[in-house]
Amino acid sequence: MFETVLIANRGEIAVRIMRACKELGIKTVAVYSKADRDCLHVRLADDAICIGNSPSAESYLHVPSIITAAEIANVEAIHPGYGFLAEDAHFAEICESCRIKFIGPSPESITKMGNKSLAREMAKKAGVPIVPGSEGVVKDKNEALKVVEEIGYPVIVKASAGGGGRGMRIAHNDLAMATALTTAQSEAEAAFGSPDVYVEKYIEHPRHVEVQILAGNKGNIIHLGERDCTVQRRHQKLVEESPSPAISADVRKKICRMARRIAQEAGYVSAGTVEFLVDGRGNFYFIEMNTRVQVEHTVTEMVTGVDIIKEQLRIASGEELSIEQKGVRRRGAAIECRINAEDPDRGFMPQSGRVNLYIPPGGPNVRVDSHLYSGYTVPSFYDSLLAKVIAYGKNREEAITTMRRALDEMVIEGVPTTIPFLRRIIEDNRFARGDYRMNLVEELLE
Amino acid sequence: MFETVLIANRGEIAVRIMRACKELGIKTVAVYSKADRDCLHVRLADDAICIGNSPSAESYLHVPSIITAAEIANVEAIHPGYGFLAEDAHFAEICESCRIKFIGPSPESITKMGNKSLAREMAKKAGVPIVPGSEGVVKDKNEALKVVEEIGYPVIVKASAGGGGRGMRIAHNDLAMATALTTAQSEAEAAFGSPDVYVEKYIEHPRHVEVQILAGNKGNIIHLGERDCTVQRRHQKLVEESPSPAISADVRKKICRMARRIAQEAGYVSAGTVEFLVDGRGNFYFIEMNTRVQVEHTVTEMVTGVDIIKEQLRIASGEELSIEQKGVRRRGAAIECRINAEDPDRGFMPQSGRVNLYIPPGGPNVRVDSHLYSGYTVPSFYDSLLAKVIAYGKNREEAITTMRRALDEMVIEGVPTTIPFLRRIIEDNRFARGDYRMNLVEELLE
């Protein structure tokens, strides 16, 4: 195992990684920006190095500073956490060339999975369903109708160069198809400088279900079951849980097997997550694979008892996984709420400022991952995630009850947070029944 | 189930009980003394009533105020927690006569178990070994030697009216016996006004092992396994764990069976704890039964997943236990550290004052039960317990590693605490091996 690891991240995930390191007897080196001098991860680390100014580009994203810090501190490995440089293949390469182990998959794996069409190809090869659609660009209505013949309505027209909803149009019939195509093309042209669009089956209000993978050094790949991350607002996850309350045992088995197959096909090593969309009839489609630890890895840890960060560290140091597939037992249910410094009343605008009083929830079946403390000033430069509250129960109902209790007793004074809004989700009947889709948050906001 | 429960306690245990109540949908009423206006249990309750001045005798021990508060708030039941009125049979009787359910055993059970010799009788009847000794008072050397013939040396001479070490003498042979007897008699006379002494087998540096019992309304009694509370300083427990690292499967099975038998013999209903001394050869002796929830109930909850407070509430409300003996599964190991506001460098003198900064430990496998928050002023009137940190692991080694990490990251600034001393215990080799006796703390303090 490593002796010293540098954590190239901040906030709750840096704290989380340090906890795993300390339990494995690894010394930790924190890096921090000028704005983060008082952040908890700096305090918890064995050593800490200021690497740059407050904006991420000048600190947490500034590769030379991080590499230099790693060299000065003489660490053997860097854990990138999530966000920042976690899925930057170039950074992983530089680490390699400096003989510092990047705690994650190979640069090649990151590149492969980072490219959507390469990833789709891989999924296809592995025999995993992907959202059906045109093979490449669709030029006109005739081409589009040919695709529809195969996949059926509704479909979505998407800009090839797109993202963020621009250049996207949904069509439910031939008439709408023509308009959708021309509108999407002109929007794409305006937004991205290219009118190229493609056509895909439109999955209406799907569920977002993902599978946690651990891939060892000898090609041994296990899954830790699925997480349901359907509660999202504009592609931001708010609440995650494991197991998913909405898929059958059969679908669960299938997607877990599929996820392993994709990782196998990709020659993947390290922890990773394979994401699927699941429609109302149990059809599932591969979307992408995340080549890092997820924010919501905690719910999987709660139901399996496997420490995912420790497994990442074991794999990166050349050791084997501490567990085999047949040793993985899932017990009970876990739910995570992301407590963000955002004002739900003002379009979830990120908030900064001083937290005058912070009282985390405690007691049985509650886990809190956070860098908060009373008197901490939330800087305006980074992610608004303040804390993750995870509730465990023998079953989903118990987990919900515990989460409600935990949110009720949690105190964050000084900055608006998403706690009141999360309470509404947790108390919602549709959530209680597990019977909700990706439009739940929209509906609550109406 | 009850609609509203009054919690006749303060601090962490009041908070703990409120958490259970909230998860069961029960409204909570807090009572508080003038010194506790800002205590967390007041904040977490649905309602709160100031019942008197700061000294316990004028508030938490003042029965008329508590009963009046219960009547004003129109509660159905009172949970006494531990300490204060928890083992006061008279209080339980008054509750009964006021038609308020006392959440605990019957007044008769409290009385029976509160009387040491009655409890010993009961244990004898149930066929449970007790520390062998004289049947009642020993008058002179001849009588004493007759007892020794049966039980062998070493023995301890104890004042019948005694307690707190006064009037106690240990003898390892006949010569010492004579002196021990006369010294103990004159000490007893001086301290308690009666020279009566009795002779008991002296168990040298035993282990303190106790069994958690849940007794339902229909005579169904289950045990949740044992806790080891051997790490004590002057009869104050500092660290507790489950399972015990020092008893064989055979002894474990026996004491758990014995504990159930005693509860059965006593016609006991509610949660309770049967305490044993275990010597180096696996001999065990009943000491007493505690008729309330213990501070250290948490470690049992961690390894069994059973919420002991909820079970207490279920039993008191006339419901049945949520679990049967065969459904009780114990998994992994849990350790609890009691964080007290005491200065280990000054004889563990209790400390009061303002906690400027409190950062509880978090992350996986850590549970914190506490009423602390940054800015809270620890009053000088009550118990010095500030927080309980519970670490869980798949095995004892993991639990220790997690506890070490948790104590390392925990911050309490403003009042001296036992954290540094607890760290020494957790890092001690004897503790790590599980190979320690009741003199461990003494040895560490030398």
Place this chain on the structure above:
Amino acid sequence: MDLEEIQKIVNLMEENNLVEFELEKEGFRIALKKAQPMVVTPAATMPTIMAQNLPLPESAGEEPKTAEDTEVIVSPMVGTFYAASSPDSPPYVTVGQKVEENDIVCIIEAMKVMNEIPAEMNGTITEILVSNGEPVEYDQPLFRIKKD
């Protein structure tokens, strides 16, 4: 200076809450630094969350603002406030009434016992802060009284 002396200095620092200590022997220099005084921030003080369902006042600790010579009579126990000795009797005191020390001003019932509450001074009742039959906490203001 040896280790033992340094240990003594460290103890000294510990006992006196020093955070810095300097000493120079040639020409003699000494510099001590104490921990900064702790400042109580109002924001970090927790508000008492009071009974929302009970007809109790928001906080017994928040005494009504009083004029210079106005005092408050508080409840010495938790219980039920009665303004009169029986439902048919007139109240012990009314606003504007003069009372003398030890005059009974009300009854607090606790566990079926009627406790007569005496005035603690001579003065005039200027306000009655609770109504008949209302539950009261320990230390809750009952009357405002203007001292003679």
Place this chain on the structure above:
Amino acid sequence: MDLEEIQKIVNLMEENNLVEFELEKEGFRIALKKAQPMVVTPAATMPTIMAQNLPLPESAGEEPKTAEDTEVIVSPMVGTFYAASSPDSPPYVTVGQKVEENDIVCIIEAMKVMNEIPAEMNGTITEILVSNGEPVEYDQPLFRIKKD
């Protein structure tokens, strides 16, 4: 002073939460510094707990006290400080030397790149705060300079 004594001092620091310890034998000097307790006040911030193993300064944020017209040149990056352009060359600046704005005062090496650090003003170097070859953090004071 041998390793054992140093170990004892390190233990002493550990046990007593000291963050700084200085000792000079000639003329004798001693300087101890404890970790400052964090105070929850709007003004106070958490002290940076710094590398005990790394040869880095305690906190880059604590700029040395400066006189009115004295400024500090800080490191614009994390890296290794070099006082001269090569081991054989004389240092760029020495104490007492006058520098002009944009004169090179040192080199910070980061990822094998030698970054020349210019003075930001005209003035006289009054103190060099780091030694040759020492690692430095972002924002760490390097020189004290008295403005002209």
